Amino acid sequence: MRGRAGAAAWAVAAAAAAALxxxxxxxxxxxxxxxxxxWTALGEAWNVLGGYAGQVSFGHAALFxxxxxxxxILYLKAGVAPWWGIPLGGAAAAAVSVPTGxxxxxxxxxxxxxxTLAVAELAKLVALNWEWATNGPTGxxxxxxxxxxxxxxxxxxxxxxxxxxxxxxxxxxxxxAAAALSRSRLGAFLVAIRxxxxxxxxxxxxxVRAKVLTLALSGLLAGMGxxxxxxxxxxxxxxxxxxxxxxxxxxxxAVVGGLGTVAGPLVGAVFLTAVGEAxxxxxQVGHLVFYGLFMMLVIRYLPEGIWGRARGLAARAGEVRRGxxxx
Amino acid sequence: MGALYAMIGIGLTIVFGVMRIINLAHGEMVMLGMFxxxxxxxxxxxxxxxxxxxxxxxxxxxGVLVYRFLLRKILPGGELNTLLYTAGLSLLVANLxxxxxxxxxxxxxxxxxxxxxxxxxxxxxxxxxIxxGVAVVLTLALWLFLGRTDLGRAIRATSQNREAAVLxxxxxxxxxxxxxxxxxxxxxxxxxxxxxxxxxxxxxxxLVIVKSFVIVVLGGLGSVPGAIAGGLLLGTVESLGAxxxxxxxxxGLGYVIFLAVLLYRPSGIFGVGKS
Numbered sequence: 001m002r003g004r005a006g007a008a009a010w011a012v013a014a015a016a017a018a019a020l021x022x023x024x025x026x027x028x029x030x031x032x033x034x035x036x037x038x039w040t041a042l043g044e045a046w047n048v049l050g051g052y053a054g055q056v057s058f059g060h061a062a063l064f065x066x067x068x069x070x071x072x073i074l075y076l077k078a079g080v081a082p083w084w085g086i087p088l089g090g091a092a093a094a095a096v097s098v099p100t101g102x103x104x105x106x107x108x109x110x111x112x113x114x115x116t117l118a119v120a121e122l123a124k125l126v127a128l129n130w131e132w133a134t135n136g137p138t139g140x141x142x143x144x145x146x147x148x149x150x151x152x153x154x155x156x157x158x159x160x161x162x163x164x165x166x167x168x169x170x171x172x173x174x175x176x177a178a179a180a181l182s183r184s185r186l187g188a189f190l191v192a193i194r195x196x197x198x199x200x201x202x203x204x205x206x207x208v209r210a211k212v213l214t215l216a217l218s219g220l221l222a223g224m225g226x227x228x229x230x231x232x233x234x235x236x237x238x239x240x241x242x243x244x245x246x247x248x249x250x251x252x253x254a255v256v257g258g259l260g261t262v263a264g265p266l267v268g269a270v271f272l273t274a275v276g277e278a279x280x281x282x283x284q285v286g287h288l289v290f291y292g293l294f295m296m297l298v299i300r301y302l303p304e305g306i307w308g309r310a311r312g313l314a315a316r317a318g319e320v321r322r323g324x325x326x327x
Numbered sequence: 328m329g330a331l332y333a334m335i336g337i338g339l340t341i342v343f344g345v346m347r348i349i350n351l352a353h354g355e356m357v358m359l360g361m362f363x364x365x366x367x368x369x370x371x372x373x374x375x376x377x378x379x380x381x382x383x384x385x386x387x388x389x390g391v392l393v394y395r396f397l398l399r400k401i402l403p404g405g406e407l408n409t410l411l412y413t414a415g416l417s418l419l420v421a422n423l424x425x426x427x428x429x430x431x432x433x434x435x436x437x438x439x440x441x442x443x444x445x446x447x448x449x450x451x452x453x454x455x456x457i458x459x460g461v462a463v464v465l466t467l468a469l470w471l472f473l474g475r476t477d478l479g480r481a482i483r484a485t486s487q488n489r490e491a492a493v494l495x496x497x498x499x500x501x502x503x504x505x506x507x508x509x510x511x512x513x514x515x516x517x518x519x520x521x522x523x524x525x526x527x528x529x530x531x532x533x534l535v536i537v538k539s540f541v542i543v544v545l546g547g548l549g550s551v552p553g554a555i556a557g558g559l560l561l562g563t564v565e566s567l568g569a570x571x572x573x574x575x576x577x578x579g580l581g582y583v584i585f586l587a588v589l590l591y592r593p594s595g596i597f598g599v600g601k602s
Contacts, residue, residue, distance in 0.1 A: 056407055058414075107589055110349050110406050114540050115589050118582040121537055125579045244533055248418060255411055289422040295415025299408055300400060 014172055021161040030160040034232065036273045037167035038225055042246075043253035043265030044174035045221035048181055050251065051260035053214050054194030055105070059116030060222055060250045062123040065242035067093040067223025068230040069127065072140045075231075081146050086166075086227035093223025094216040101215040105208050108197065117244070124242040139237025142230065163232045170228055171266070174221045179262045181217070186210055194260075222250075245288070252291045256298045258305025267307040330462035331517050333558025335535065336542035337469065337551055338513030344486030344549035345506040346402065348409045352417040353539060354532030356511050359420070360386065360518020361527045362428060365435055375435055375523050376457055383516045390511025391504050398507065399500075417532065424529035433527040458520035465516060466555060469509075473551060482506055486549060541585040547594050 024030060042064065049055050071089035074080035080088065104115050127134045145157040155162050181187045189210040192200040201207050230236050249272075257268025272291055280287040302309050339353050363382045364375040373381075393416075401412045473479035485492040485502045493499050525531070542561050546553025561581055568580040 054407070056410065103590065110410055111589060113407075113410060114349070114544065115586060117537060117540065118585050118589075122579055122582045122586075125576065125582075129576065244537075248414060251411065251414065252418075287422070288418050289426065292415045292417070292419025292422060296397070296412055296419065299404070299412045299415065303404060303408065 010175075014168070017168055018165065021164050027160050030164055032274060032277050034160060034164050034167045035277065036269045037164070037171040038228060038232075039249065039253055039269040039273050040171040040266045041167070041174040041221055041228075042225045042250045043257065043269055044171075044178050044262075045218045045225060046250035047254040047259065047261075047265050048178055048221075049211075049214050049218040051254055051258075051264065052178075052181065052187060052194065053190040053211055055211060055215075056110075056113045056251070057116040057218075058113050058244070058247050058251065059118075059120030059123075060218070061242050061244060061246035062116075062120040063093045063097060063219045063222040064226040064229070064246055064250075065123065065127065065236075065238070066096060067219075067226030068236050068241045069134060069140075069226075070223070071227030072142060072230045072236055073133070075142065076140060081148075082227070082231045083148075086224050086231070089227035089230075090220040090222075090224035093226070094220040097215045097219030098212055101212040102208070105211045105215075117247075120242065120244065120247055124238050127238040127242055134238070137237060137239075139235065139240070140230075142234040145231065163228075166228055167232075170221075170224055173224075175262055175266065177217060177221065181214075182260075182262060186213060190214060191260075249288075249291065252295050254305075256294050256305060258308030258311070261305065261307050261311065264305050264307040267310075268305070271306065329559040329562025330459045330466065331521055331558075332538065332542050332561055333555045334462045334466060334513050334517040334520075335539045336546070336554035336558045337466065338510035338517075339539050340543045340546070340549055340551060340554040341482065341486070341506050341513075342510040343543070344551075345482060346398075346409075346503050347406055348398065348402070348413065348507075349406065350510065351410065351413040351536060352420060352532075353510070353514050354534070354536030355417050355420040355424075356386065356390075356514035356532075357518040357521070357535045358424065358527075358529060358532040360515035361522040361525070361531065362424065362518075362529075363515065364519040364522035365433060365527055368435055375519060376461065379461070379516050379519045382519050383512045386515030387508040387512035389515075390508035393511070394504050394507035399503075417536070421530050421532055428529055430528060430530075435523045435527075452524065454523035458524060461520055462517065465513075469513070470551075478502075478505065482509075538581065541581045544585055545588055 020033065021030060042060075045063075046057065046060050049057060067086075067089035069089075070092040071082070071085040074085045074088060075082065100119060104112060104119065107115050128137055130136070148155040181190075189200065189205045189207075192203070192205060193207050193210060197207060226241060229241065233240075253268035253272055254265050255268070256272055257266065258264030272294060275290045275294075276287045279290060298305060304312065335353070335357060338356075339350060342348050342350050342353075360382060363385075364378050367373040367378040367381070368375050397416070398409065398412070401409050471479075473483055481492070481497045481502050482505070484495065484497060485499055485506075489499060492502070538561065542557035543554055544557070545560055546555070546557030564580055564584065565578070568576070
């Protein structure tokens with residue numbers, strides 16, 4: 001699946017996915033699809049930094065939550081419509097990620113991971129206590145959404161379809177961004193940094209600049225995910241959007257799906273979110289049991305992730321076939 | 328709180344020193360200790376503080392088994408893999424606890440610890456004072472163990488230089504298993520001691536883990552005296568911060584110091600740890 005054929009296959013898949021709400025009216029199924037797509041985008045946001053550049057962040061909830069808060073505040077206090085507010089929320093998260101990154105990227109490996117954990121906890125504390133801007137622990141409730149007419153149809157905000165399409169668009173954008181990144185010069189720099197940061201610096205790569213740019217892209221995607229979350233669930237508070245669990249879910253989805261692969265987060269999100277929601281239906285609590293379990297199994301037996309392994313097997317099968325044709 | 332923080336920090340730092348594992352499941356081990364104390368009082372009427380005699384060895388055995396059957400196979404994958412693996416373990420244990428115990432907040436009430444003691448006119452909760460005392464004794468015992476016994480010396484040697492330790496004929500595998508058991512036992516014991524003073528709920532580990540990293544990094548990752556100093560320091564900073572800055576931001580103060588130390592003195596304030 002390389003080049004034009006691959007792109008065409010993805011385009012067909014996206015078109016088929018966009019037509020899904022026409023065929024399916026089961027709202028629980030659509031709800032799970034929305035979550036899967038949202039988490040695909042978030043996993044991809046984490047993956048560009050954690051998978052391609054090898055910088056494991058445990059604080060991405062801060063970017064997600066910042067985007068969610070900015071979008072919600074813009075809507076509730078300034079009347080900025082969601083379709084402007086969500087990209088603005090993403091841009092705001094990207095903007096704050098730059099100075100944070102300039103400081104945090106002085107640290108490497110596990111030390112960077114620990115610092116991101118502390119930054120996220122600080123962000124949550126600020127959101128809890130800065131009542132003037134964030135309403136503190138009460139959070140924000142979005143009661144109504146603005147009327148919108150698209151192509152002559154009035155959009156029904158009570159149905160799942162508009163959110164499904166928005167989540168699909170966001171997932172497509174983030175997968176496209178990851179694909180473009182992996183083919184770009186910056187992507188090559190990131191892989192060099194992941195494999196050996198000292199060597200990358202020695203050959204003249206500005207590692208801090210490369211990492212900060214990637215973090216900004218990651219922040220943009222995570223922030224937009226946060227904005228979409230705010231409008232879909234219509235309620236945000238520090239515990240919901242700045243929780244350490246959000247950071248962890250992003251990590252797990254990317255790792256289980258396949259670190260540093262474009263389709264990995266999609267596979268991870270389908271797998272984990274679907275299982276998680278199925279468990280949530282049966283039990284009130286503890287739906288993350290399987291996240292932990294799969295994480296341990298994947299690291300032990302499939303360190304390249306589900307998609308990474310599948311791709312490796314497909315490549316090997318291709319080689320064998322070509323070898324047989326030659327022989 | 329300082330001595331209890333120190334105990335949790337020592338467990339984390341020994342495990343890091345010997346195996347280079349940053350154990351994100353450490354907080355869950357503290358949580359299990361808290362629930363162990365709670366249920367031994369509720370079901371069998373044990374005194375929570377005395378139940379440490381049972382639970383510390385149980386946690387030690389559990390730690391050795393976790394190392395032997397789960398972690399040992401991951402170790403060659405490098406620090407980030409073990410970090411992610413223990414993150415998975417942490418989520419698994421916390422959510423199993425949620426399923427088993429439900430998310431309710433619980434407390435332990437002790438008949439003899441309702442009214443606070445008032446030495447020198449300062450109100451000190453009895454439960455916290457007992458916890459502090461036991462933690463000091465345990466920390467001293469651990470100090471003697473690490474300094475005076477062969478096994479303790481082997482642990483310190485491995486943590487200073489693994490290759491050299493192997494060359495000196497130390498069974499590094501055994502040392503690693505014992506260290507992980509010890510780390511788990513310390514976390515569990517600290518949980519038992521904390522149980523009467525805190526709310527118990529299955530995700531309390533999140534709170535504990537971030538604090539214990541602050542402590543360990545303050546003193547220098549891998550350094551036992553550093554962890555003791557870091558624990559005492561964080562305890563003091565939090566209580567002074569609550570008085571002089573604001574009680575809402577007292578937790579934030581710890582994180583700010585943590586970030587500053589990470590950035591400017593990554594080997595810890597005393598420069599004894601390894602960066």
